[in-house]
Amino acid sequence: MKASKGTSELLAELATIGEDPRGGVTRLLYDSAWRQAQQAVARMMADAGLAVAIDEVGNVYGTLAGSDAAASHVLTGSHIDTVPCGGHYDGALGIAAGIAALSQLQLQHGQPRRTLEVVSFCEEEGSRFPLAYWGSGNVTGSKRFDGALAAKDSEGISLREAMIGAGFEPDAHRRSKRTDIGMYIELHIEQGEVMERAQCDIGVVDAICGQRRYFVAIEGRSGHAGTTPMAIREDALAAGAEMLVWLRQAAVEQGDGLVATVGKMDVSPNIANVIPGKVRFSVDIRHRDEAVITAFCERTFEAFNEAAARHSCGMTMSCWLNERPAPMDAAIQERIARIADWKGYSHMTLSSGAGHDAGLFAPHCACGMIFIPSQGGISHSPLEYTAPEAIARGTELLTELLYQLAYVEESHEEI
Amino acid sequence: MKASKGTSELLAELATIGEDPRGGVTRLLYDSAWRQAQQAVARMMADAGLAVAIDEVGNVYGTLAGSDAAASHVLTGSHIDTVPCGGHYDGALGIAAGIAALSQLQLQHGQPRRTLEVVSFCEEEGSRFPLAYWGSGNVTGSKRFDGALAAKDSEGISLREAMIGAGFEPDAHRRSKRTDIGMYIELHIEQGEVMERAQCDIGVVDAICGQRRYFVAIEGRSGHAGTTPMAIREDALAAGAEMLVWLRQAAVEQGDGLVATVGKMDVSPNIANVIPGKVRFSVDIRHRDEAVITAFCERTFEAFNEAAARHSCGMTMSCWLNERPAPMDAAIQERIARIADWKGYSHMTLSSGAGHDAGLFAPHCACGMIFIPSQGGISHSPLEYTAPEAIARGTELLTELLYQLAYVEESHEEI
Known part of the structure; x- marks a missing residue:
């Protein structure tokens, strides 16, 4: 059995894809850096012993099948795309940590009761097309994308053309819409400086504003x-x-x-x-x-x-x-706080002023978001930075949370 | 002897020169409309029986020589240039009224004691080159124009090239600088709506702000x-x-x-x-x-x-x-108010918030400015309008003032 790769190691690999000569990384939906990144993510998932699948819009999933086929799935992840000259952590953190967590859980605990999945959403930023949440919006059906295929990027390329260029011909991959997700958990950098000023390890998100x-x-x-x-x-x-x-x-x-x-x-x-x-x-x-x-x-x-x-x-x-605001599940918030206490991490409850994929899941299933600090609150910038120790704490917390939700029978009511 | 033309008639003639397809008139320093306008002004001056002269920067003068060659001159006038799509009154009014006044005075009273001159300044607006007051600034020496000849318009043409193109080769005309001006009087539209709101005929300007x-x-x-x-x-x-x-x-x-x-x-x-x-x-x-x-x-x-x-x-x-503020001469203000009273025109004292050629003369000689109302306060627009009756009142007042200053011995202390 391979040694599982840690979040920071996976993040460092992703940071090499789409390096922008102006600084930072630029991975725009369906462009060449984006394709390389999703291929790398698929490899990472496979290396971690997960079953890899890709859907019709380019969301990449790594699955650890559970023993209870009737139970709804626990999904974690975030988005692979970036803003132009974006940082290494926004989005990528949640994917890398999810892969590391599932890998670790499988090594340590074997098969979960509930199916555990990690997702790399194709798009969240709206940087290339005016279509923020194209990934999680298609998965949840939370967002209407009428006429989206005709939308054009700044060079006049339509979304339809971009999709076909990236290998997403109609009906080439499985449908995006999911109805079997019971919980969605996302680890993300805060993108603000509230936690850093409070010298706090873990942010328990009570709602996305x-x-x-x-x-x-x-x-x-x-x-x-x-x-x-x-x-x-x-x-x-x-x-x-x-x-x-x-x-x-x-x-x-x-x-x-x-x-x-x-x-x-x-x-x-x-x-x-x-x-x-x-x-x-x-x-x-x-x-x-x-x-x-x-x-x-x-x-x-x-x-x-x-x-x-x-x-x-x-x-x-x-x-x-x-x-509309997207409240996070109260029981999951409570659980995050308890795990932090148990591990000796300081924690605080805060709302997310920025939007996240979790906001798209909130109307459909129980959601939890874990924040770790952003240095200086800087995000959407090559200067975005979060220390490896903070990443390790976030990953440990995520791993334990997923363990409780997917492995422990009495951990959470069915949703 | 010809019948003298009135201010409104002269203004109507000038309004046909430089008509802009977008509305209003556009006469920019040394352009073709500008040249036509100064030629028309020269003809109007000659028709009014004045001796015409042009200086090295294109200021056009009409002179009614006085009997006392030692006395300083009384100058009136304003500027011929406009902003792009400007109105018919800004600048042109003071020239037209000056020509009409001198023509009338000569017909009625013959030769003045002091030499009376009317000037059509080549430039005041700074619309083509970044050189507001190129006309009165060169006459008074109030403004330094270091490096002005190399200044370029929006099409990259230098002031030097524009001057030569308009016939102002170096040394082709008499020097601009004057030292024989004892008084400067300017009639202008208010370009604000203070007088209109006060239903006032004549504005006595106490200072240019x-x-x-x-x-x-x-x-x-x-x-x-x-x-x-x-x-x-x-x-x-x-x-x-x-x-x-x-x-x-x-x-x-x-x-x-x-x-x-x-x-x-x-x-x-x-x-x-x-x-x-x-x-x-x-x-x-x-x-x-x-x-x-x-x-x-x-x-x-x-x-x-x-x-x-x-x-x-x-x-x-x-x-x-x-x-710096340019105070107008107190005795001339007093005289303007007395003439208005005598003629039955309502009057008010106000400061000019806009700059005028009179501001360049104020440090050098006694100055007076007379305002007449602008409809709706609108200026620098094709919608600029002042009624013919208001123009007639302004011209009558200017004429009487010039009469007192240039014909009546005891009218004003030598300056």
């Missing part, structure tokens, strides 16, 4: 910066600035993990000596509780309307993205 | 909109928004005609789900009193520094334009 994104358009009246007295201005940017100050203050007062961000703002005509006639900005609001988001967005709309009126401007606020 | 323009650069730290709690953000745009709110509030509280404008703002990386790491915006501050501007700018710098510090951001504020 819901997000609403808006565009706010303010319509004022442009005018001469020298000849228009302050009192008669209809300055769209002055109105916008009041909205931004209100938004930040309201988010800070709300507390409880709510975040509100204005990341994009465009001013028109954007000339130093012309009063701005139009301003358009984004608003991104996230929280783990849908009711909190809804109430906060309603207050925001009212406050923005008042600010616009103070400046005699018009205002529209249009929602273009509304992702 | 000084302006300072800054770029403010805020350096924060970009981060993930979902995973970065509000408390640890270094959000450059949140800091910027506080600065803008402070600036507007401070300007409103200052009152007394001070205006402060943020017209341009650029956010980086300007992505909806990324906390802005950098923001750069313009600040434009204007007032008629230099001490007020200085004090206000100092307070602004302090307040901006505090706002940056509250968000753990860095801040730099760099001044890239500093034009």
